[in-house]
Amino acid sequence: MNVSRADRTRSGALIGFCALAMAAATPVAAIAQSDGPIRLTPPTANPFSSSADRAQGDTSSPNEVERMPLKPAGEAGAVVEVAPLPAPGSGPIGTLEEGAGLGTDVWQGAAVGEVEQMLRTLPLPMPDRSMSSLLQRLLLTRAPFGEAAAAEADTSAGLRAAALVRLGDVEGAKSLISAMQERSATPERVRAELDALLVERKAERACEAARVAVETAFEPYAQWVMVFCQIVAGEKDRASVGLDLVRESAEADDPLFIRLAETLLGFGSPPGEPPERLSPLHLRMWEATGEPIPVEAWRASDPSIWRAIAASPDAPLVQRIEAAEAAVGAAALPSEALASLYRLLEPAPGERDRVAAEEPDDWTGRERALLFQDAAEAGSQPERAAALERLFELAQARGGYEAVVHAAAPLLGQLDPGARLTFFAAHAARAYLLLHDLRSANEWAALAQREREINPYAARDAVELEPLLALAGANEGGRWNEASFATWWQRRQESDPEKGSENAALLADLLEALGEPAPSSAGMVVGGESASAATIRGGPRGETILQIAHYLAAEGTSEAYRQRVPEAVRALRSIGLESEARRLAVEAAIGAGL
Secondary structure: OOOOHHHHHHHHHHHHHHHHHHHOOOOOOOOOOOOOOOOOOOOOOOOOOHHHHHHHOOOOOOOOOOOOOOOOOOOOOOOOOEOOOOOOOOOOOOOEOOOOOOOOOOOOOOOHHHHHHHHHOOOOOOOOHHHHHHHHHHHHEOOOOOOOOHHHHHHHHHHHHHHHHHHOOHHHHHHHHHHOOOOOOOHHHHHHHHHHHHHOOOHHHHHHHHHHHHHHHOOHHHHHHHHHHHHHOOOHHHHHHHHHHHHHOOOOOOHHHHHHHHHHHOOOOOOOOOOOOOOHHHHHHHHHHOOOOOHHHHHOOOHHHHHHHHOOOOOOHHHHHHHHHHHHHOOOOOHHHHHHHHHHOOOOOOHHHHHHHOOOOOOOHHHHHHHHHHHHOOOOHHHHHHHHHHHHHHHHHHOOHHHHHHHOHHHHOOOOOOHHHHHHHHHHHHHHHHOOOHHHHHHHHHHHHHHOOOOHHHHHHHHHHHHHHHHHOOOHHHOOOHHHHHHHHHHHHHHOHHHHHHHHHHHHHHHHHOOOOOOOOOOOOOOOOOOOOOOOOOOOHHHHHHHHHHHHOOOOOHHHHHHHHHHHHHHHHHOOOHHHHHHHHHHHHHHOOO
16 A cells, blocks of 8 residues: 555654653643642543533633633523423434424435535624524524435534634534534534634543543644643643644644744744634643733634633733623623623722713723613713613624624613603614514514604604615504605604615615515615625525625725625525524514614
8 A cells, every 4th residue: 555755744744643642641630720730630532512511520710700601591582492302313403393404304415525614714703693692593493414324424414513613603513513422523514613612711521532532532622732732731742742733734724823832842932913803722822821812812713702701700801801802792601691791890989970971082992881781880870871872873883883882781771762762762672573572672662763753863763764674674654655755765864864875775675585576766775885705606495595605705905894784685585594594684674784
C-alpha cells in the first residue's frame, strides 16, 4: 500500500499525541474559575445529562448570570415541548416534535451534501433575532434527514449540534448531543461537544472529553484542546511535544491557536493585531494569557462567544453587559440575564440622575444599565413610562434598542394602557411589536387611536404605528389604507425627506412581499430596487431556511441588507412560515427606523 508523506506525518502525530494522552489524565488546576481548583472525576457515559451534572458536582463559576436558564424563552404565545429521546441508535435525531418543531418532513427531499455545506459555512451572527430563533428551531426539529444513510445522518446531526453551539444555543446543542450518545462519534459531534463545554467554562469535563476523543477517535480538534489542558495543568513539556505534532499535522490551519499556545508556553506573545474571530477554544486560551479580550474580536465572533463573555466573572462588567446585549439580540441568552447584569452596575454618586436628565456623551452598556435602573426603581406608572421612554428613544437613535426592549419587557408589562400614559403609547406598542406580542401592541395602539381627536401627539403616534401594525398582520378595521399611507408619507417627508423615502421604499416592498396592499401616493414611487432572489432557490423547508440565512447574512451594506429582506419574507411565506415572515418584516422595519 502506498502511503503519502502527509499521511505518514499525520499518523505519526496522532500516535504520538495519543501516547501522551494515554500516559495520564491531565489534571486541570484552573481555567478562569472563581471558586478554586477543579477536582478530576471519572468520565460518565453521558457528560451532558443533568444527572451527570449533579453526580459530578459541576464547578462552573457561582455567578448570578451563569445561574440563569441559558435557553431564551420562546416568543410570546409559543409553547415549546421537548420530545422524549429516541431509542439508542435508531430513528431521527432531534428534540422538538410537531408544533414546536417544523414538521417531520422538514428535510424531505433535501440535498444532503448541499445542506451539510450550508451548515459548515453558516454565516453568523444573523442580522435578525427572528432568523436566529428560526434556525434554532430548525436544527432541533426531530425529522428524518432526507434520504441520507446512517453515517450521513450522524454527520449532519453533528453539524447541527455544532451550528447550535455557534448560535449560542448551548442547551439545544447539549440535548442534541445527548440524543446522539449511541451513535458514532463523528468529528462534527466531538467538536460540538468540546465547544459547548468550553463555552460553559466546564474545564475539567472539556479536558476529560478531549482525552477520551484522542484515545478513541484520533480527533484533531480534541488534540488541540488537550494541548491547552496540558498547558494550564503545568505539563508544559507534554504540551510542547503535542504542539509540535499539531504543527506537523495536515489540520494545522489555525495560526491563532498556535500563537496563543506558544504564548502560554512562554516563547511568544499574544497577537498584536486583534484576530478577526474567536472560537470557544481561542477565548479560553486568550483568557489564560491574562490579557484583555480585544473588543473588535469578540464583537465579530459568533453569538456563543458573546454568551460566554456575558457569563465570565473575570471580564469587566460593562463588557459583560455589552456582550449580553449582543447575545440577547441573537436569541443566545435570556433577557433576564441581561436585566441581572444591568442591576449589578453600581453608579457613581449622582451619575444616574445626570444620565437620566442630560444627553449622555457616551452611549455604552453603562449608560443603558443606568437608565434601566432608573425605570426599574420608578415609584409610579407615569414615572416608569417616562424613564422607559427615554431609554427606548436613546437606544433607538444610538443603538441597543432590541436588547433593552427585551430586558425591559417585565417592566413594560407592569404598565396599564390608560389615558395618563398616552404619551408612551407609541413606544409601548412598538416595543410589543418587537416582542411579537400583538395583543398588547394593539391595546397600546388603541389608546393612541382613542386619544387622537383631542391629543395631537396621540394623533401623530397613531399614524406612525399603522404601517407596523399592517406588517404584523394587525391591521384591524382596515385602518391602513391609501389615505393613512398618504398621511404617514407626508409626516415622514416633513421630518426627514431622505429617510422618509428610504422607509417608504422598504415599507412598500415588505407589504408587497407579505401579500398586503402596498399603497402609492400621487407623484411618488415608493418601491425600492429589489435584490435578486437567485440565491434563494427554494426546495424542502429546511434547505430553504438555510438558503435564506445565507442570503440575509451575506456581506454588504445595510442598504443591501434591507433590499434582501423582502425576498427573504417571500421565501418564508412560500414554505408556509407566514408568522415567521411577518416577524422578520417587523424587525427589519423597526431596525430601519419605522
